[in-house]
Amino acid sequence: MQIFDTIESLRSYLLQQKQQGKRIGFVPTMGNLHQGHLSLIKQAKSQSDVVVASIFVNPTQFSVGEDLERYPRTLEQDQTLLIEQGCDVLFIPEVQTMYPKGELTRVSVKKISNLYCGASRDGHFNGVTTIVCKLFNIVQPDVAVFGSKDFQQLAIIRQMVKDLMIPVDVQAAPTYRADNGLALSSRNGYLTEEELAIAPAIYQILTWAKASVQNKQSQAQIEKDAQAKLVQAGLRPDYFHICHADTLQAATDEDTHLVILVAAYLGKARLIDNITFEI
Numbered sequence: 655m656q657i658f659d660t661i662e663s664l665r666s667y668l669l670q671q672k673q674q675g676k677r678i679g680f681v682p683t684m685g686n687l688h689q690g691h692l693s694l695i696k697q698a699k700s701q702s703d704v705v706v707a708s709i710f711v712n713p714t715q716f717s718v719g720e721d722l723e724r725y726p727r728t729l730e731q732d733q734t735l736l737i738e739q740g741c742d743v744l745f746i747p748e749v750q751t752m753y754p755k756g757e758l759t760r761v762s763v764k765k766i767s768n769l770y771c772g773a774s775r776d777g778h779f780n781g782v783t784t785i786v787c788k789l790f791n792i793v794q795p796d797v798a799v800f801g802s803k804d805f806q807q808l809a810i811i812r813q814m815v816k817d818l819m820i821p822v823d824v825q826a827a828p829t830y831r832a833d834n835g836l837a838l839s840s841r842n843g844y845l846t847e848e849e850l851a852i853a854p855a856i857y858q859i860l861t862w863a864k865a866s867v868q869n870k871q872s873q874a875q876i877e878k879d880a881q882a883k884l885v886q887a888g889l890r891p892d893y894f895h896i897c898h899a900d901t902l903q904a905a906t907d908e909d910t911h912l913v914i915l916v917a918a919y920l921g922k923a924r925l926i927d928n929i930t931f932e933i
């Protein structure tokens with residue numbers, strides 16, 4: 655695996671690859687890789703000749719008081735996993751490379767960036783779209799793969815790519831779950847043994863809510879009951895919303911393509927998950 659930490663060296667390597675007609679796949683990450691990330695690499699590999707992963711803990715997507723400082727940094731272990739998975743290129747820029755002195759620009763997708771996770775995490779999605787746009791400009795991939803666990807992030811990135819006419823095929827990979835249903839996340843590492851036993855309740859409640867929507871029960875009541883179930887399980891719900899899967903607006907009775915989005919606090923972690931379905 656080739657490793658680059660400067661924009662110039664990565665660009666010049668990728669230019670050579672593109673000149674040979676190679677198709678570039680890209681998986682941006684913040685590191686502390688788990689099976690979920692590796693499934694993104696696998697998907698990118700099946701669609702391209704050269705797979706580029708990036709590891710960059712992006713400061714602009716952390717709100718004040720969040721876990722930027724303690725976000726797990728496990729570069730050596732990540733490199734081993736990427737090599738095992740057959741990743742071809744790793745980009746590990748420094749903060750001053752991605753945000754050089756004097757930079758002034760932020761990329762912001764209006765409306766949907768302020769909903770749900772955006773409402774609780776001020777400026778979070780502007781940080782995400784800014785860094786993903788920069789990374790797309792550096793790598794210029796043919797295809798980029800993102801996990802479906804971050805459903806709102808994916809919707810916002812798709813909107814940015816469409817609005818800014820960025821020539822990349824943005825693909826979603828299915829959420830990678832443990833056998834007990836818990837969606838894999840680097841933030842699960844903050845959970846104690848006891849909390850790890852509680853966390854699978856999130857997916858169980860999502861599955862219950864999906865069945866309840868399909869049984870035509872009142873959506874407002876389902877949202878209310880789901881929050882109560884989260885509390886009962888030992889979680890502190892941030893939000894639980896039944897939405898249209900494309901617009902992310904509250905679902906109406908006529909909508910058929912739905913997603914249920916949830917965020918809940920557990921110990922030191924804020925966990926998110928979702929479930930998509932048709933009715």
Ligand code: PAF
Nearest residue numbers: 682683684712782785804
């Ligand atoms: O999903 C993530 O890990 C991050 O938000 C991303 C897309 C790598 C941008 O920093």
